[in-house]
Amino acid sequence: MKCRHCAAELTVPLVDLGSAPPSNAYITEERLHRSEKWFPLRVLVCDSCWLAQTEDFAGREELFVPDYAYFSSFSTTWLKHTERYVTAMIDRFNLNAHSLVVEVGSNDGYLLQYFKGRGIPCLGIEPTASTATAARERGIAIIEDFFGVNLASAQAAEGKQADLIAANNVLAHVPDINDFVTGFAVLLKPQGVATFEFPHLLRLMANNQFDTIYHEHFSYLSLTAVSRILASNGLTVFDAEEHPTHGGSLRVFAQRSDTGQAPYSARVRELLQHEKKVGMLTAAYYSGFQATTNKVKNDFLSFLLDAKRQGKTIAAYGAAAKGNTLINYAGVRPDLISFVVDRNPQKQGKYMPGSRIPIVDEALLQVTKPDFIVILPWNLEEEVTQQLAYVDSWGGQFVTVIPCLKVT
Template sequence: MRCRLCSSNRLLGILDLGATPPCEKFLTADELDCPEPTYPLHLRLCEDCLLLQIPALITPEDTFTEYAYYSSFSDTWVEHARRFVDDAVARLGLDEHTLVIEVASNDGYLLQHVVAAGIPCLGIEPSHNVGAAARARGVPTMTEFLDEQLAASTCAEYGAATLVVANNVYAHIPDLIGFTRALRALVADDGWVSIEVHHAMNLVALGQFDTVYHEHFQYYTLLSAARALATAGLAVVDVESLPTHGGSIRIWARPDVAADQPSPRVRALLSAEEQAGLHDTAGYLHLAGLAQSVRHELLRFLLDCRDQGKTVVGYGAPGKGNTLLNYCGIRSDLLEYTVDRNPYKQGRFTPGTRIPILDPRQIAKDRPDVVLALPWNLEPEITEQLRYITEWGGELMFPLPRLHPAAA
């Protein structure tokens, strides 16, 4: 394996999570007796450019041609997108004469707000099923994987974009250099690119190992993201720290020809990363120990629940949850089932651990003693949704950053 950013062969093992199936390959009942392929899940750090990455053992086509994740099933995420659109309209002066393009636009969760504002827009979404949901919502969407050729033809047909949005996709692309060039080809010379990614500083500092899975090929600090964007002539000019996904960053970049000096927020965050040790290999070496601590604590809790005769079920079936379940070896003897609001997942089984996924209404029917929330990054939203379990004395638990109950 060579670094996909700088081609160095100096890759240092940081976290080995064993071998797991792809996190979004939910099984149907007919597939339970079939072989299930697994792939190593081993996080490495390039000692030269400091990009965190895993080998590209699956392709985006394997994962995203039909995809199980619909952004709009999270109320928090839809509201996050609405606020972003409102802010971007004010910040950039977006109107009926501008164009917004979102890459990996999913089911139209964000661009629906652009449409409502009367601003021309286009979604580029590779998944047939979620792209169809976006079009049904009235969001213009093409079903394609973005590459340099598609970027050139899109720009020729629609014109260059004032704003290109790439939320939670920059980690999903094994051809990092080619994808970055495609982003540059979509944006006007005086335009803007907005990218949201989970911040590797939180991954490392808080032991958020479950954000590592096969469709996430790389994991960014601001430093490594800026280095990647620079390969296509895009310069980071501003950054925002966000609470989403356990701690993310929103990077604002512009073509070199239009870029001003980086804002004070860029300089401050780079300094914070350096102080955390992330501009050197030594700052990453404790991650494996944090992951092991989470696994041991969670397994002790679930085993104690079983010994006490308590019923434990899950809430949510996110990709991160499948990394957690597989790494910890949790199966239906410890987690009877999980539930999910997404009808696509209901009636299926989690990859690897094969835990049934049911309708959320099953919790009220069964009145379990404990509910383990797998999308822990949505703690406020889930705490409110499941407040009713206190009626029978049920306890809501979150596994990360350390195992803890929901706030009263």
Template sequence: MTAPCRLCGSANLVGVVDLGATPPCELFLTADQLDLPEVTYPLHLRVCTECWLAQIPPLITPEETFTEYAYFSSFSTFWVEHAREFVAARDLGDDAFVVEVASNDGYLLQHVVAQGIRCLGIEPSANVGQAARDKGVPTLTAFLTPETGAAVREEHGPADLVVANNVYAHIPDVIGFTKGLRALVADDGLVSIEVQHLLTLIELNQYDTIYHEHFQYYTVASAQRALASGGLTLVDVELLPTHGGSIRLWARPNGEPSERVTEVLAREKAAGLHELSGYADFGARVARVRRDLLRFLVDASAEGKTVVGYGAPGKGNTLLNHCGIRPDLLAYTVDRNPYKHGRFTPGTRIPILAPERIAEDRPDYVLVLPWNLRDELTEQLSYVRDWGGKLVFPIPSLEIV
């Protein structure tokens, strides 16, 4: 039986795409675990026809994923610069107080610290939170709940700015989390949330961003309802290129939606995302991505060509598992994060090595799994041209560069 909508409680959920069953995408395996069984969970995206929140069932808990986490934001030069520009653009006074929820390794708050502004990170993963503290970023190891928000407010005072980047999709209790944001922010303060936009996910076949850590997928319309459930009003929205297309939601306890909110809502409606028509052919387009990538890998193998991967992101594991790609088709992948070196991708058991291995082996093709960092990685991998190698991008459609 399908769980009811976690936002409005409706039982009217309709399937959008079924990606089979996969392990949690960040549970990378050690060599000692290769002969042990792996638990897999269904990965079926549905949309609620009452509030239009797209969602997957809460089959794993945040505690299972985020107590110790494999993702460190600062290994991406792009994300650090994105955060620096965000902080630099804010008119923060000397007496301001900034809180970031899911602050990771301090990739953003380090820029606030550099300005001498009081701040606090709230990060549930002990290992990445320690990395933030090592940078001088005050960090509380905790999940955000209404109680956590109230306790932080009691101890530190209300926040002038609360930042929640790339976390609003990661929490199954969306109402409780939003109430936590409200508890943190001052009555005249602002909340800034960045999250992938369902509009671009659907339009550009970005189905690999569907994984068990992401419990819901937002349009501006559904985000507006989610914010209201916790006592916040959506007052503005920005369209960002991050993650292939994201929205930066600006909310406060009181206010009126801007003209930009109205414009993006109109775009979503025109795309059919406020009704079922906008989701109708997504499954067929996802199947085409899978067929094209598998055809390329099988043909390359038959021709004696070597294909390796670049990156071991969560989204890559959705793609690898859905396509059934194993080391016979993708010899290994590399990643800048030393935490992942010597481990193996969940489900598909592909070895993860250091990036230097690519220059040593000089493969014919490099399959870029974090395609959302295309510009950054195209520059980083420019040396592949030296031996005639080519880059392969699987999303939104197969492209060999």
């Protein structure tokens, strides 16, 4: 396979997670008797531009389906992070009632609702009908489509260029990354700013976050790779920040290479130097990740088997995409984890893809009182343990698997 950015042949393997169905393809009761589509889940690194990427199998139409089940608004931690972003951008770039803010991958309007609340005109672009409908119910205008040069050119031709374009956790989700990024350069006003937020590959590797690898994530990004991809598509990175979200993310600020005038921040150079120093521009850096991944998976499986042998009961919390990667790679089925609780009513009553573990309302915890609750979205551990503090009343314990097995 050739690199999706620079077309060099991919020769450096990062990790092979076997095969899995799309992580957000939750199964309804009626479809339980039907088979699922499983795709190989393997990540390779380009030793020319250092973009880590999944092998080509699943197309975006098979992944971002009309009843897409991921709704951003169900995490209070994420909402707080988003609200802080909105305040920071309004202050830094002097956004007002004459500005236009566009969000690409606007999901259910979790972010744009705060700009709207501050009286700033905004527009969302979102391909999944389920989340777009939820955004419209919040009074936010949505273009229901995939983003790229075509869509950006049509908007620009109507005079709708943006002062700020937000792209939070969406850059990794696009197969044609060059067309996607060029769209930002087309849609921005001459002095406009685009921000891209994505999990940092450096953190993914340092903290064994192999469960964030799934088909919807085509790319695993370093600042090195992102800077190069943006630069060859008309954008220049002028600032970058580290954030703790999703296990360690980067927020990259970019402007049009032809007209942007924002001053360069020393943080960009420092972060690039750090990535070089730890070895991210060498194939050797990526060679030990498979062994680390297997150890984490084996420790988890040993724990589940030991607990079962002792007659313990185990449930999980959070039917998140990353949980599906872990569960399917470990080969866990409902005999080991009886059910997963989730706050999202759209997921309740359905089954986890691949493992077919039932997804239920949180109330079932109070009824069944499991001995262990595996928190699948480990990035929300603090939020979840507070929310479920009542499990202490029957001696229930929490388990997290990433970066290594922990029982508390």
